[in-house]
Amino acid sequence: MTSPIRLVLADDQELVRLGFRMVLDAQADMTVVAEVGTGADAVRAAAAPGGCDVVLMDIRMPVMDGIEATRKIAASGSTAKVLILTTFDLDEYVYAGLQAGASGFLLKDAGPAELLAGIRAVHSGEAVVAPTATRRLLERFMPTLPASGPAGEQAKEKLRVLTERETEVLTAIAQGRTNSEIAQQLWLAEATVKTHVSHLLAKLNARDRVQLVVLAYDAGLVRPQP
Numbered sequence: 001m002t003s004p005i006r007l008v009l010a011d012d013q014e015l016v017r018l019g020f021r022m023v024l025d026a027q028a029d030m031t032v033v034a035e036v037g038t039g040a041d042a043v044r045a046a047a048a049p050g051g052c053d054v055v056l057m058d059i060r061m062p063v064m065d066g067i068e069a070t071r072k073i074a075a076s077g078s079t080a081k082v083l084i085l086t087t088f089d090l091d092e093y094v095y096a097g098l099q100a101g102a103s104g105f106l107l108k109d110a111g112p113a114e115l116l117a118g119i120r121a122v123h124s125g126e127a128v129v130a131p132t133a134t135r136r137l138l139e140r141f142m143p144t145l146p147a148s149g150p151a152g153e154q155a156k157e158k159l160r161v162l163t164e165r166e167t168e169v170l171t172a173i174a175q176g177r178t179n180s181e182i183a184q185q186l187w188l189a190e191a192t193v194k195t196h197v198s199h200l201l202a203k204l205n206a207r208d209r210v211q212l213v214v215l216a217y218d219a220g221l222v223r224p225q226p
Contacts, residue, residue: 002029004027004028004029004030004031005029005030005031005053005054005119005120005123006031006033006050006051006052006053006054007024007030007031007032007033007052007053007054007055007056007119008032008033008034008035008036008042008045008046008052008054008055008056008080009021009024009032009034009035009036009056010036010037010038010039010041010042010045010055010056010057010058010061010066010069011037011056011058011061011085012037012038012058012060012061012062013058014037016058016108017035017037020056020115021035023112023115023116024116024119027116029120030116030119033045033048033050033052034048034052037061037062038061038062038063038064039057039061039063039064039065039066039068039069040063040064040069041063042055042057042061042064042066042069042073043064043069043072043073043076046073046076046078046080047073047076047078051078051079051080052080053079053080053081053123054080054081054082054083054119054122054123055070055073055080055081055082055083056083056085056106056119057069057070057082057083057084057085057097057102058085059084059085059086059097066084066085066097067096067097067100068100070082070084070097070100070101070102071100071101073101074100074101074102074207075101081103081122081123081207082097082101082102082103083102083103083104083105083106083118083119083122084097084098084102084104084105084106085105085106085108086105086106086107086108087107087108087109095214098210098211098214099214099218101207101211102210103122103207103208103210103211104118104122104208104210106118122208125208152218152219152220154218155215155216155218155219155220156219156220158204158215158219159204159215159219159221161203161204162200162203162204165186165196166196166199166200166203167221168186169182169186169193169196169197169200170200170212170215170216170221171216171221171222172185172186173197173200173209173212173213173216174212174213174216174217174221174222175222179193179194179197197209197212200212
């Protein structure tokens, strides 16, 4: 029998945690191993004996915010995936959270089905948001960020290791295209596109597809449409 997905709920509002837990406890393939109200406690919970698989991470928390907590979990080498929790208006710090190592984001008012599907997807290594949703998120916040700087220069340097074809695939990913759409656009078999995506993840040391998009925008490979 497959082990259940071990979850940590990190939110400083007890009622929010209670709402999530009611949904999660009803799932045979999930178990909540810890509830915490600060980012610092989230980091400790992710590193606890037995660990966890997925952290549902609020952004605004006392002691240590969710972005710094995400950064520390990612830097620790933990296998735990982090899902940023945000409001309907898309918190301006979500982008920073993705840069810090989060595997995606969920809206706090997402329905139970969307919440559960998101958790299962990120646990299996997939992006928790659709490519088009990722694009909308970045297009909203990229215009407020500097077009260049240390992060941009570092991203450009990383991209130098890519082949011309890999760069084309990365550009298409950042434009919000699915693997099948990329295959049609570049006249490739979908299996070949999947291989290129795997190479991109390995070469760029990216955790998932969302991180590839962030890196492409950082490097200026693509820019938001007006």
